[in-house]
Amino acid sequence: MLEEELAKALFRAERDGLEEAMQSFFHSNPDLQNANSVVFNLAAQGRHEEALERFNGDNFSHFRPKKYLKFRGELMYAAGEYKEARSCFYRVGKTDFSEVVGKMGVCSYHLGKYGEALTHLNQATSMEDTSGLYWSYLGLTQFQLDQIDKAFESFEEAKRLNSLTEEAREVREGLESRVD
Numbered sequence: 001m002l003e004e005e006l007a008k009a010l011f012r013a014e015r016d017g018l019e020e021a022m023q024s025f026f027h028s029n030p031d032l033q034n035a036n037s038v039v040f041n042l043a044a045q046g047r048h049e050e051a052l053e054r055f056n057g058d059n060f061s062h063f064r065p066k067k068y069l070k071f072r073g074e075l076m077y078a079a080g081e082y083k084e085a086r087s088c089f090y091r092v093g094k095t096d097f098s099e100v101v102g103k104m105g106v107c108s109y110h111l112g113k114y115g116e117a118l119t120h121l122n123q124a125t126s127m128e129d130t131s132g133l134y135w136s137y138l139g140l141t142q143f144q145l146d147q148i149d150k151a152f153e154s155f156e157e158a159k160r161l162n163s164l165t166e167e168a169r170e171v172r173e174g175l176e177s178r179v180d
Contacts, residue, residue, distance in 0.1 A: 066092055073103070082107040101127075102134040109137050109144075117141040125154075132163020143171050151175070 073088030086107035089100040105120030121138040124130055139154030155172040158164045164172070 070100070073100070077103060077107070080110075082110040086111065102131060105134065105141075106137050109141050114141050114144045118145060125157075132158050132161030133165065135161060136163055136165040136168040139168055140165075140171060143175075148175065 069088045069092045073085045073092065076082075076085035076088060086104055089104045089107065093100045093104060101120050102124030105117045105124055108114075108117035108120060117137070118141050121134055121141055124134040125138055135154050135158035139151045139158060142148075142151035142154055152172065152175055155164060155168055155175075158168060159172075
């Protein structure tokens with residue numbers, strides 16, 4: 001699961017610093033150290049366009065199309081380019097929907113496509129090992145669709161999983177103040 005490792009490494013790079021994240025990523029994937037170090041370094045520095053340029057180069061011609069699309073989707077997702085990320089994830093989803101359905105939902109939410117987001121996030125949160133992040137976005141989507149009771153339940157689940165986003169926390173607090 002190269003893509004999951006990369007996504008975790010990008011998160012760790014933001015949280016803990018580039019060097020530690022790179023060491024962890026390449027420890028898990030030593031055969032990729034030379035080919036991916038420049039791309040990873042650029043992505044971790046927030047230079048996503050340059051990372052994509054390098055990624056699209058010859059160094060990555062050995063990636064299978066699915067891995068390429070997932071990796072590109074991860075880079076675009078990290079850059080906040082949700083339309084492009086969603087497109088990559090949809091193409092991956094044709095063969096392995098479970099791996100990308102949650103991210104497709106988050107992208108759809110950010111693009112204001114709340115009906116799509118609701119469908120994907122409901123699917124993502126129904127899976128066994130779902131991310132609490134998806135519960136936060138499910139609640140935000142439900143709130144946008146005026147499904148207030150359901151939104152509050154989703155926020156509670158995200159909070160239980162210690163994954164309530166700042167935006168979800170603010171909406172949840174606003175809902176609580178309405179009830180009081």
